Amino acid sequence: MRRQGIGGWLVAVALLAGCGASGTEMAAGGTGAETRAPAAGPAATATGAAAATAALEAGQPDTPVGRTRVVLLGTGTPGAEPDRSGPATAIVVDDTPYLIDFGPGVVRRATAAFVNGVDGLRVQNLRLAFLTHLHSDHTAGYPDLILTPWVLGRREPLHVYGPPGLAAMSENILEAYREDIRVRVGGAEMLDPRGVRVVPHEIDEEPGLVYQDDLVSVEAFAVPHGTWEHAFGYKFVTVDRTVVVSGDTGPFDGLVEIARDADVLLHEAYTSAAFYRRNLGTRRYHGTFHTSATKVGEIAARANVGMVILYHQLHLAGDSPEQMVAEVRTQFDGPVFYGRDLEVY
Numbered sequence: 411m412r413r414q415g416i417g418g419w420l421v422a423v424a425l426l427a428g429c430g431a432s433g434t435e436m437a438a439g440g441t442g443a444e445t446r447a448p449a450a451g452p453a454a455t456a457t458g459a460a461a462a463t464a465a466l467e468a469g470q471p472d473t474p475v476g477r478t479r480v481v482l483l484g485t486g487t488p489g490a491e492p493d494r495s496g497p498a499t500a501i502v503v504d505d506t507p508y509l510i511d512f513g514p515g516v517v518r519r520a521t522a523a524f525v526n527g528v529d530g531l532r533v534q535n536l537r538l539a540f541l542t543h544l545h546s547d548h549t550a551g552y553p554d555l556i557l558t559p560w561v562l563g564r565r566e567p568l569h570v571y572g573p574p575g576l577a578a579m580s581e582n583i584l585e586a587y588r589e590d591i592r593v594r595v596g597g598a599e600m601l602d603p604r605g606v607r608v609v610p611h612e613i614d615e616e617p618g619l620v621y622q623d624d625l626v627s628v629e630a631f632a633v634p635h636g637t638w639e640h641a642f643g644y645k646f647v648t649v650d651r652t653v654v655v656s657g658d659t660g661p662f663d664g665l666v667e668i669a670r671d672a673d674v675l676l677h678e679a680y681t682s683a684a685f686y687r688r689n690l691g692t693r694r695y696h697g698t699f700h701t702s703a704t705k706v707g708e709i710a711a712r713a714n715v716g717m718v719i720l721y722h723q724l725h726l727a728g729d730s731p732e733q734m735v736a737e738v739r740t741q742f743d744g745p746v747f748y749g750r751d752l753e754v755y
């Protein structure tokens with residue numbers, strides 16, 4: 411079994427603990443129908459979707475024949491786009507999944523990937539997640555992640571690593587669902603209460619190695635995300651690949667060293683050309699909270715990464731996926747992919 415993460419900041423939230431007003435969003439779940447043909451199997455990159463994206467790629471990525479796969483569960487933003495679920499990614503090593511973020515729709519997207527052949531994303535396996543920051547688009551699926559796998563048979567607690575505030579959010583969600591939990595445990599369902607426990611691990615001021623087991627080590631690193639005090643990206647060094655996930659971040663040169671020679675850089679982006687067509691207020695926001703595709707390309711080139719996958723793509727003024735990818739390519743010669751939900755890399 412997985413070893414528990416390190417650090418003295420483990421804060422166990424007991425079942426039903428906590429009180430006070432929640433104010434926390436319930437799982438939105440409104441992702442709409444999956445309209446895009448998904449990846450065919452665990453060793454496939456998107457097949458149907460590839461037809462739409464092939465023109466955007468600098469070449470197909472190598473079919474992931476190794477032990478580590480990057481599964482895009484949700485590439486969206488706060489926008490309620492039916493074919494782009496809320497931000498969520500799974501790194502699956504053999505059959506063990508590691509989630510990054512849990513935007514709305516996360517459990518259904520994970521199950522869609524499972525149906526497509528990614529065995530590790532069986533719903534009961536969703537037991538470990540890493541949160542980049544507390545923005546609602548990244549966390550609106552949290553009640554779903556806590557409750558749905560439990561209702562469907564998960565018996566172990568959910569461990570979540572993330573910024574300060576995670577423990578309070580976890581506690582308040584459990585409190586909000588107190589009656590549901592009471593009925594499911596004490597009523598005819600007789601569910602095992604261990605499966606709805608949440609163990610939040612708040613990452614303190616000194617991010618670094620936050621988790622390690624036999625398959626992976628996970629480093630958190632601080633990123634500048636506008637006025638957020640705590641926002642993280644994550645670097646996964648697995649048995650056979652290094653994957654760096656930017657999270658939501660403004661332009662961050664520090665990523666060059668962090669992502670040095672990584673196999674995969676999964677990075678958020680907006681298109682520069684569209685950015686300059688927006689008003690000053692919008693530019694001020696996006697310029698500090700997010701990163702242009704041109705800058706992503708520059709970082710990728712300096713870091714010498716193996717491939718760039720764009721996610722959390724912000725289209726600010728009618729710009730196309732092709733334009734966004736083209737901007738990365740002005741700086742970076744390697745493979746660039748415009749990520750779509752349920753693709754596997």
Ligand SMILES: [Zn+2]
Pocket residue numbers: 487488497545547548658722
């Ligand atoms: Zn976001």
Ligand SMILES: [Zn+2]
Pocket residue numbers: 543545635658
């Ligand atoms: Zn954000």
